Amino acid sequence: MNAISPDITFDLASAELRELNEALHKITAESNTRRWRVLNPEGRHAVAVGIDAPVTVEIDGNVGYYCAGMNQQASVIIHGNAGQGVAENMMSGFVRVCGDASQSAGATGHGGLLVVDGNASARCGISMKGIDIVVKGSIGHMSAFMGQSGSLVVFGDAGEALGDSLYEAKLFVRGTVKSLGADCVAKEMRDEHKALLAQKLEAAGIAPGSVDLSEFKRYGSARKLYNFHVDNADAY
Amino acid sequence: MCGIVGIFLKDPALEGELGSMLASMLCVMTDRGPDSAGFAVYGSGAKDKVKLSLRAAKGYDFSALAAGLSIPADGMPPLSVRSTHAVIEIPAAREAAVRSFLAASHPEVAVVGTGSRMEIFKEVGLPATVADTFGLAKMRGTHGIGHTRMATESAVTTAGAHPFSTGADQCLVHNGSLSNHNQLRRQLKREGITFETENDSEVAAGYLTWRLKQGASLGEALEAGLKDLDGFYTFVVGTENGFGVLRDPVACKPAVMAETDQYVAFGSEYRALVDLPGIEKARVFEPEPATVYFWERAQ
Numbered sequence: 137m138n139a140i141s142p143d144i145t146f147d148l149a150s151a152e153l154r155e156l157n158e159a160l161h162k163i164t165a166e167s168n169t170r171r172w173r174v175l176n177p178e179g180r181h182a183v184a185v186g187i188d189a190p191v192t193v194e195i196d197g198n199v200g201y202y203c204a205g206m207n208q209q210a211s212v213i214i215h216g217n218a219g220q221g222v223a224e225n226m227m228s229g230f231v232r233v234c235g236d237a238s239q240s241a242g243a244t245g246h247g248g249l250l251v252v253d254g255n256a257s258a259r260c261g262i263s264m265k266g267i268d269i270v271v272k273g274s275i276g277h278m279s280a281f282m283g284q285s286g287s288l289v290v291f292g293d294a295g296e297a298l299g300d301s302l303y304e305a306k307l308f309v310r311g312t313v314k315s316l317g318a319d320c321v322a323k324e325m326r327d328e329h330k331a332l333l334a335q336k337l338e339a340a341g342i343a344p345g346s347v348d349l350s351e352f353k354r355y356g357s358a359r360k361l362y363n364f365h366v367d368n369a370d371a372y
Numbered sequence: 373m374c375g376i377v378g379i380f381l382k383d384p385a386l387e388g389e390l391g392s393m394l395a396s397m398l399c400v401m402t403d404r405g406p407d408s409a410g411f412a413v414y415g416s417g418a419k420d421k422v423k424l425s426l427r428a429a430k431g432y433d434f435s436a437l438a439a440g441l442s443i444p445a446d447g448m449p450p451l452s453v454r455s456t457h458a459v460i461e462i463p464a465a466r467e468a469a470v471r472s473f474l475a476a477s478h479p480e481v482a483v484v485g486t487g488s489r490m491e492i493f494k495e496v497g498l499p500a501t502v503a504d505t506f507g508l509a510k511m512r513g514t515h516g517i518g519h520t521r522m523a524t525e526s527a528v529t530t531a532g533a534h535p536f537s538t539g540a541d542q543c544l545v546h547n548g549s550l551s552n553h554n555q556l557r558r559q560l561k562r563e564g565i566t567f568e569t570e571n572d573s574e575v576a577a578g579y580l581t582w583r584l585k586q587g588a589s590l591g592e593a594l595e596a597g598l599k600d601l602d603g604f605y606t607f608v609v610g611t612e613n614g615f616g617v618l619r620d621p622v623a624c625k626p627a628v629m630a631e632t633d634q635y636v637a638f639g640s641e642y643r644a645l646v647d648l649p650g651i652e653k654a655r656v657f658e659p660e661p662a663t664v665y666f667w668e669r670a671q
Contacts, residue, residue, distance in 0.1 A: 178646040179643035220626065238626070277623075
């Protein structure tokens with residue numbers, strides 16, 4: 137299942153989750169324990185949240201809510217499905233979900249990379265602020281709602297109201313989009329955007345040339361909701 | 373909040389363990405709803421018999437009640453007392469008469485559900501206590517649903533606990549809050565549906581009952597609910613032979629399902645499913661918003 141041999145194995149069937157998170161929080165740049173393995177997460181919430189160190193944590197099984205939330209520097213790999221809010225508010229680092237992710241994956245993330253091998257459900261990347269998200273399956277409704285910056289790449293389809301009230305997050309979808317949210321529009325895919333997409337895919341470990349970039353469509357903000365427009369005065 | 377769980381068995385070999393599976397799932401959901409808990413189990417039944425799930429104050433003499441029903445030729449009807457609840461099995465032909473007798477002469481007894489196979493138990497308290505009190509772990513059946521409650525829309529009372537049943541062998545558990553339940557309750561009352569509480573979830577149960585009465589299948593009734601029920605909801609519903617799941621289009625309320633060759637299971641969170649047999653090999657998925665899921669057994 138994984139290629140690395142862990143320095144520390146933490147079995148949540150016998151140890152408290154809080155002990156795991158406390159131990160992860162104590163890691164410093166000088167620590168020698170770089171590879172962690174977590175067994176039997178059994179859907180627990182808040183597994184491996186708030187890490188701020190360049191370590192790798194592999195989790196064998198399905199996790200509950202907010203796994204790897206607020207992550208900085210760490211690589212967290214979930215060999216299973218993740219509940220809502222995986223990698224929420226990630227600052228930097230890498231989070232990979234080998235199965236599906238529930239709603240609000242990568243919500244409000246400021247940086248780092250989230251890769252979902254399966255599908256992500258509703259509100260993926262809601263209020264994203266710089267995180268890069270690559271979903272190899274499809275995403276649910278209201279994804280990238282109010283996305284401010286960062287990128288969301290989707291190999292499959294997007295649900296209703298993609299990119300509603302979008303700011304400057306960059307969206308790329310290969311499949312169909314059920315509907316676009318307010319102020320989100322399809323945009324021309326120029327060379328610079330293809331280069332950006334190629335860069336994001338490479339960062340996600342997808343071999344260059346294995347995906348036809350021209351199959352993706354780009355979506356972004358029409359920038360009509362940025363400021364109050366006097367023509368809309370009647371709406372208030 | 374609230375936690376909901378459900379399990380529908382495909383493999384009859386597991387029927388003896390239905391209660392223990394449901395009890396385990398229910399107890400894990402305590403964090404989501406510590407106020408009260410309840411469950412419905414679809415066990416054995418006979419076509420010409422009806423089970424009445426009754427509730428009364430602690431220590432109530434259900435035996436005396438059963439003896440007082442004076443059902444001719446049948447003698448004392450089969451009675452199973454579990455704490456504040458009792459299930460009494462009567463000839464189907466006598467149901468209307470018994471119900472009006474209970475309503476007229478025993479206002480201290482509430483009928484929480486009826487049906488040929490469904491039994492409902494619910495009480496205020498921690499889910500583990502409620503499950504123990506009623507001996508859920510030892511119950512057998514083909515399918516069951518359960519609920520742990522954190523009240524928002526109405527008082528923490530036994531009557532406000534789930535599941536809600538308003539029709540024979542039909543019940544529902546709900547996580548969420550409906551915004552048009554008062555209007556809908558008034559409309560359904562005009563259609564002859566009766567309600568025991570001010571609870572929003574009971575209106576959803578009544579709505580589905582009304583649709584099923586009109587001839588809709590469970591799937592059709594749930595589909596129609598998407599149009600008529602406004603608010604937040606994840607529902608798990610049970611009928612005599614079926615088990616269904618529906619989430620509102622916004623899908624704020626969580627839901628996760630697991631399917632194997634032996635069963636289909638529902639939980640508000642994956643944690644609720646981790647003790648099920650073969651879960652590590654199950655197909656685990658999140659039900660799509662505004663999409664009706666249901667499974668029915670061959671009659």
